[in-house]
Amino acid sequence: MALDICVKVAVGASDVLGDCPFSQRVLLTLEEKKLPYKTHLINVSDKPQWFLDISPEGKVPVVKLDGKWVADSDVIVGLLEEKYPEPSLKTPPEFASVGSKIFGAFVTFLKSKDANDGSEKALVDELEALENHLKTHSGPFVAGEKVTAVDLSLAPKLYHLEVALGHYKNWSVPESLTNVRNYAKALFSRDSFEKTKAKKEIVVAGWESKVNA
Numbered sequence: 001m002a003l004d005i006c007v008k009v010a011v012g013a014s015d016v017l018g019d020c021p022f023s024q025r026v027l028l029t030l031e032e033k034k035l036p037y038k039t040h041l042i043n044v045s046d047k048p049q050w051f052l053d054i055s056p057e058g059k060v061p062v063v064k065l066d067g068k069w070v071a072d073s074d075v076i077v078g079l080l081e082e083k084y085p086e087p088s089l090k091t092p093p094e095f096a097s098v099g100s101k102i103f104g105a106f107v108t109f110l111k112s113k114d115a116n117d118g119s120e121k122a123l124v125d126e127l128e129a130l131e132n133h134l135k136t137h138s139g140p141f142v143a144g145e146k147v148t149a150v151d152l153s154l155a156p157k158l159y160h161l162e163v164a165l166g167h168y169k170n171w172s173v174p175e176s177l178t179n180v181r182n183y184a185k186a187l188f189s190r191d192s193f194e195k196t197k198a199k200k201e202i203v204v205a206g207w208e209s210k211v212n213a
Contacts, residue, residue: 002036004064006051009041010202017041019198019206021103021156022073023061028152029077031192033084077149091148098133098142098150102126103157110164111210120171127173127180134179140186147190155187156197163203168211 005026008018018041030037042051047058054069055062062071065083070076081090105126109119133142142150162184165171173180187193198206 002038003030004040005030005037006040006042006055006060006062008060009043010198011045011205014043015041016202017196017198018044019160019203020044020060021160024156024196024198025073025153026061026063026076026080027196028155028192029080029089029149031195032089032147032152033080033087035080035084073153077152081149089147089149089152091150092143095133095143095148095150099126099130099154099157102130102154102161106157106161106165107210110168110207111213124174127177130183131177131180134183139179140183147187151187155184155190155193158184159188159193159197160203160207163200164207164211167200167204168207 005023007023007027008020010016010018017039027037027039040051042048042060044058044060052058055071057071059071061073061076062069063076063080064070065076065079070079077089081088102123105119105123109123112119134140138144141147142154162172173184175181188197
């Protein structure tokens with residue numbers, strides 16, 4: 001039986017997957033675990049009442065598990081791992097926080113209007129920390145040969161970073177960070193990623209209001 005999941009719809013569309021990296025993280029988990037699911041696309045700027053009834057805070061993603069709607073991608077991914085342990089996507093605890101500050105640093109740099117505020121360096125520092133981890137541990141993924149939850153959390157964030165910074169700042173991950181670049185390529189080329197990613201123009205449109213704020 002297919003699992004019901006509510007995710008963001010693309011801005012200005014009614015039937016196109018939107019640009020929420022947290023929704024994609026859950027979709028990636030469902031794909032990697034080969035679990036059947038049915039997506040319900042939600043217009044987050046005009047939320048239908050039935051959705052607010054199941055998700056009072058109005059946040060996506062939400063997934064129906066054992067008859068209850070569950071919010072928060074961290075919680076959902078944890079419950080999916082418990083309920084459907086094979087194939088395991090569990091990340092060893094010592095690797096669980098690898099790359100966890102990249103997304104926040106990316107958003108700060110993307111929204112920055114001051115070239116001297118240190119936000120670019122802060123992002124590069126976080127990417128260098130990921131580079132050092134990948135360089136000193138056998139890969140190609142954070143915890144080794146197999147994809148785990150930490151990779152599925154990072155993949156959509158690195159995609160948003162690449163697309164949004166490329167568009168708005170003509171910026172890309174430094175070429176010296178070869179392990180990060182190869183890691184991103186390995187993630188983006190997976191079938192699960194191809195099936196669940198938002199189109200680049202949708203990612204660009206999704207960040208527009210934040211960049212121009």
